[in-house]
Amino acid sequence: MNNPIKNLFALPKGMLLLLGIYALSFPAIYLEVKLTGHSRVLEWLGLNPALVWKGQVWRALTFELTSASVLSWAINLFWLATLINILRNDWTSLRLWIFCFISAVGAAIPLLLIFRQADVYFTGGWAIVCALLLAWDRFYGRERILMLGLFHHRAQRRHHLLRLRWLAIHALDALRRRDRLALPDDWPETRDEPWQPNRGITTRRPAGIMICAEPKRLVAEKSFSRAVLARKHALLARSALADCHLCAHHCGVNRLNGETGLCHAGANANFFFAQTEVTDELELIPTFAVALSGCDLRCDFCITGAESWNPRAGKIFSAEEMAAKAKAALVDGAKTVMILGGEPTIHLPAALELVAALPDNAKLVWKTNAHGSAQARELLDGMFDVWLADFKFGNDGCAQRLAKVSDYVAVVQENLLWANEHSELVVRHLLMPGHIDCCWKPVAAWLAENLPGVKVNLRSGFWPAWHTARHVELRGTVSTSETERAWEIAREHRLNLIP
Numbered sequence: 270m271n272n273p274i275k276n277l278f279a280l281p282k283g284m285l286l287l288l289g290i291y292a293l294s295f296p297a298i299y300l301e302v303k304l305t306g307h308s309r310v311l312e313w314l315g316l317n318p319a320l321v322w323k324g325q326v327w328r329a330l331t332f333e334l335t336s337a338s339v340l341s342w343a344i345n346l347f348w349l350a351t352l353i354n355i356l357r358n359d360w361t362s363l364r365l366w367i368f369c370f371i372s373a374v375g376a377a378i379p380l381l382l383i384f385r386q387a388d389v390y391f392t393g394g395w396a397i398v399c400a401l402l403l404a405w406d407r408f409y410g411r412e413r414i415l416m417l418g419l420f421h422h423r424a425q426r427r428h429h430l431l432r433l434r435w436l437a438i439h440a441l442d443a444l445r446r447r448d449r450l451a452l453p454d455d456w457p458e459t460r461d462e463p464w465q466p467n468r469g470i471t472t473r474r475p476a477g478i479m480i481c482a483e484p485k486r487l488v489a490e491k492s493f494s495r496a497v498l499a500r501k502h503a504l505l506a507r508s509a510l511a512d513c514h515l516c517a518h519h520c521g522v523n524r525l526n527g528e529t530g531l532c533h534a535g536a537n538a539n540f541f542f543a544q545t546e547v548t549d550e551l552e553l554i555p556t557f558a559v560a561l562s563g564c565d566l567r568c569d570f571c572i573t574g575a576e577s578w579n580p581r582a583g584k585i586f587s588a589e590e591m592a593a594k595a596k597a598a599l600v601d602g603a604k605t606v607m608i609l610g611g612e613p614t615i616h617l618p619a620a621l622e623l624v625a626a627l628p629d630n631a632k633l634v635w636k637t638n639a640h641g642s643a644q645a646r647e648l649l650d651g652m653f654d655v656w657l658a659d660f661k662f663g664n665d666g667c668a669q670r671l672a673k674v675s676d677y678v679a680v681v682q683e684n685l686l687w688a689n690e691h692s693e694l695v696v697r698h699l700l701m702p703g704h705i706d707c708c709w710k711p712v713a714a715w716l717a718e719n720l721p722g723v724k725v726n727l728r729s730g731f732w733p734a735w736h737t738a739r740h741v742e743l744r745g746t747v748s749t750s751e752t753e754r755a756w757e758i759a760r761e762h763r764l765n766l767i768p
């Protein structure tokens with residue numbers, strides 16, 4: 270994954286377009302100056318306050334495409350490529366463009382107010398880079414940043430360096446603005462005269478709570494101490510972070526050393542809620558649910574939204590403190606302890622440390638997206654009484670489009686077959702509008718053929734929230750006819766549906 274060129278060319282087209290425009294802008298200006306002695310491109314794109322106040326408002330945007338020097342252009346291009354490459358997992362091209370649009374205007378406004386009548390040309394690039402760095406810091410600031418896939422650096426330190434660099438460069442630019450134009454370092458001195466200027470029902474908020482058997486064998490009934498085994502597995506899981514392959518993304522990054530993979534999680538876990546819940550499967554509730562922050566998938570219909578995507582959300586997780594809360598909940602009547610996310614697999618060391626601190630007779634539930642690796646399954650063997658696993662998509666195309674994950678179906682099927690052999694298994698499928706025949710139908714058919722009798726919870730509480738507005742078919746709720754069709758499919762396959 271550390272091939273910078275490959276990463277860049279795998280960017281969504283809209284992102285690649287933005288990067289390409291910026292990459293070509295300075296060389297184009299430079300060549301024009303070399304050939305003609307001045308640059309009409311710069312004349313038309315630079316931020317000239319006097320001209321903006323006369324109506325040439327595009328300059329408040331386009332000036333961010335220009336650079337004052339080859340050094341400024343190269344540094345901004347480097348940061349732009351690095352930050353876009355990271356934020357691509359969480360942002361769409363449209364969001365990136367809108368963000369850059371707002372950043373550019375936001376930077377132009379103070380210049381336009383302070384230098385209201387100035388007939389000078391400000392160049393840019395810095396505002397978008399600074400704003401993107403702030404966005405990165407808000408999402409993943411505790412982590413090290415992987416620059417162009419080549420080396421790591423602390424973002425906060427870069428913040429300060431970047432601000433200083435910006436101040437220095439633009440102070441120099443101001444001094445260099447001879448002929449009323451910010452010029453490249455090696456701008457040719459060929460002109461004799463001063464140059465004359467001539468972006469259904471939807472909400473961005475996550476939906477929150479989705480409304481909607483007896484165990485095959487309890488781990489606690491086994492002859493070994495689960496806590497002792499969990500302690501060993503937790504140590505193994507922690508050391509596995511040095512070359513992380515906990516989920517099927519197989520990033521291979523060293524999370525112990527500050528590197529991060531597609532989930533953006535570091536070595537330690539946060540949690541965004543820990544409370545007794547009653548909205549899960551009836552046989553499991555009340556359950557004391559512990560939600561660990563961060564996920565390896567990016568489902569646009571995620572019900573917990575930002576907390577699920579952001580491993581920095583919530584509070585720092587302590588296995589001992591959480592175990593004390595869980596034990597108290599069990600005494601108060603909770604039937605189970607459920608570890609979920611986000612996706613708990615990405616925080617396997619923390620989850621196993623919690624298991625090690627819980628009594629062997631506690632009934633534990635592993636609520637997962639079933640996108641874990643064989644290594645994760647090995648470490649989870651004997652740890653949980655119940656796997657509550659999602660089977661979200663019936664084909665890889667929908668998985669790629671709605672959750673940005675490839676090879677989804679094979680990975681999930683592998684996990685479900687394993688879980689059915691090693692614990693109690695409950696499979697969940699959330700009905701989504703427009704996805705009955707492409708997703709639910711193949712999921713139901715596969716479950717009927719490969720896991721006959723497995724417990725299936727057909728979730729009917731889809732709500733158009735979070736990023737569902739990005740997909741036309743997800744901008745409403747599941748229709749009555751779709752729900753009836755889904756239940757008909759379940760009956761045809763004689764699925765063991767549970768509430």
Ligand code: SF4
Pocket residue numbers: 513514515516517518519520521522529530531532533534565614615
């Ligand atoms: S948990 Fe998965 S996504 Fe996160 S770093 Fe490890 S392999 Fe990558």
